[in-house]
Amino acid sequence: xxxxTPAYRKKRPSSKSLAxxxxxxRHEYELCIIxxxxxxxxxxxxxxxxxxxxxxxxxxxxxxxxxxxxxxxLSDYLSVSQMKEKxxxxxxYELDFCGSEKVYKEILA
Ligand SMILES: [Zn+2]
Numbered sequence: 001x002x003x004x005t006p007a008y009r010k011k012r013p014s015s016k017s018l019a020x021x022x023x024x025x026r027h028e029y030e031l032c033i034i035x036x037x038x039x040x041x042x043x044x045x046x047x048x049x050x051x052x053x054x055x056x057x058x059x060x061x062x063x064x065x066x067x068x069x070x071x072x073x074l075s076d077y078l079s080v081s082q083m084k085e086k087x088x089x090x091x092x093y094e095l096d097f098c099g100s101e102k103v104y105k106e107i108l109a
Contacts (some may be wrong), residue, residue, distance in 0.1 A: 023048060033061065033087075035107065036095040039077045044091070044104075051093075051104060060086075080109040 027050060029043035034051070041056040059067060061083060066076035077083075080092050093104040 023050075031056075031087075031090065033083055033090060033092045034095050034104070035074075035080075035092065038072065038074060039083075042093070044093070049104075051102070080107050084109070 027045040032044045034042040039061045040058050041054040043054050044051050092107045096103045
């Protein structure tokens with residue numbers, strides 16, 4: 001009897017790694033703030049610059065007076081310099097779309 005059925009011997013997909021670039025390091029994410037339509041918390045790898053989102057509430061980025069408003073606009077947030085004062089060392093990035101590609105630009109204020 002032959003138990004070594006070829007159907008169960010799966011080949012490892014070898015072409016997959018071309019599309020998904022493997023990183024050669026463990027990402028070291030640090031908290032940052034991202035401005036797109038509104039401000040939100042994000043994380044950025046300090047080694048490769050890769051961004052990912054963070055589910056932390058944006059309430060601590062709002063002006064205290066804006067917290068009870070039903071609708072929030074960009075002007076209801078603290079200014080970038082106030083955010084940096086509140087979170088020393090935090091970096092703030094502006095997210096732009098260049099076609100389908102995301103472009104992050106640091107806001108230096
Ligand atoms: Zn990384």
